[in-house]
Amino acid sequence: MTAAHQDRVFPARCTAHRGPLLHCLADPGMAAEPEPGSTQWLEDGMLIVDGARIVACGPAANLLPRLHPDTRVLHWPERLLVPGFIDTHVHMPQLEIMASYGSQLLDWLNTYTFPAEARFDDPDWALAQANLFTDLLLAHGTTSALVFCTTHAQSAAATFHAAEQRGMAVAAGKCMMDRNAPEDLLDTAQSSYDDSLALLQRWHGRGRLRYAITPRFAPTSTAAQLTKVAQLAAEHPDVLVQTHWAESRSEIEWVRSLFPERADYLDVYQHHGLLGPGTVLAHGVHIDDHDRDRLVETGTRIAHCPTSNTFLGSGLFDLQAAKRCGVTLGLATDVGGGTSLSMLATMAEAYKVSQLRGQPLTPWQAFYLATLGNAEVLHQQQDTGSLTVGKMADFVVLDPASSPILRLKQQRAQSIDEQLFNLMMLGDDRAVAATYVAGQCRYRRPDTGSGPGPSGYFMAA
The missing domain is CATH 2.30.40.10 (Urease, subunit C, domain 1)
Incomplete structure (x- = not known):
């Protein structure tokens, strides 16, 4: 030479x-x-x-x-x-209901979400939508995501299959929901555990794929199901847990009526052992410093979803308070409550929400949240984000x-x-x-x- x-x-x-x-x-x-x-x-x-x-x-x-x-x-x-770009909270089955008119969160679920998710009992539809979903993520510059699927195990399997075909780093899970939803979407505490375990064993750690245990939110899970969620998470501490939390005031009131024995919404999850570094809570809009301190103490993360929070009229997330308290925080589209799969559009909405709170969001912080910040939320900063x-x-x-x-x-x-x-x-x-x-x-x-x-x-x- x-x-x-x-x-x-x-x-x-x-x-x-x-x-x-x-x-x-x-x-x-x-x-x-x-x-x-x-x-x-x-x-x-x-x-x-x-x-x-x-x-x-x-x-x-x-x-x-x-x-x-x-x-x-x-x-x-x-x-x-x-x-x-990395998306820390997005619903694969909700493409067709994105930007649908006129409902806030709880009405949205009954009017749009549940009917759309019922279609995923058809395996061919599930695979077609999973392929479309992953292609659209790529078209919007998103290479990695934490994904909600339906209660049908095949919806999660289809999502993993599509992501694997494209080499993407995706974490996803079958939704777990045993009450307060249409009969054709309900599972049981045991069947949700069994189905989730089977999916976990098949897909978790396969290439760039990871499993995320996925109870929809406290109102659609009995205490028995939340106990099984915690059991599965304890048995597999390297998987993620994802759910919704404190998105709207009416939701919080509903949780209070369903779990009167618990101190507050976050206590429902804490009591069942669901808080920790592997847990990503979507939204967290209506919270206080006591909540934020508990998130920091347990290492629990928040996925901030500005386009869905404004579109559904849920409220304005306090980004500065979360950062001040040291909460590990990410940015997410939350399609289909969110109105775009674009993380650029999501940054824009986050800026507007922060402006309404008198908290200007710099482009540096926005791009950080959508890349390395989101990688840190999902514990994949060793492989992605920069x-x-x-x-x-x-x-x-x-x-x-x-x-x-x-x-x-x-x-x-x-x-x-x-x-x-x-x-x-x-x-x-x-x-x-x-x-x-x-x-x-x-x-x-x-x-x-x-x-x-x-x-x-x-x-x-």
């Missing part, structure tokens, strides 16, 4: 992506300027991928001389490379000029802060030029023509 080639440490099989690059290395904080060392912004960066993992990330000028002459270099000069060496090559190529108004705004943007803010306030699925999962292009926007990446729209395995 000649001296000129000795420094070329990356083999020809690698793929290099060159272009503007941004990711978070830690929580940037809530101030206008990110905490020092919490972000990496490279105007001309390079991401080098070997198989499924990142082997280098840095300035292109430093890495170009170290590439093998035959390395494929994909150049994205007017785009922005960011980590794949573009650091050794992590899975899950990343999104964003187009800051993907719509006429974004194009106009991009021409006037003076800094990366402005560009990020423009994307989070005005971006949607059109801003996603390409989505890569474990190093493979799984989605490319059709109008990218002969640009970088393989041809086609969705690229399943």
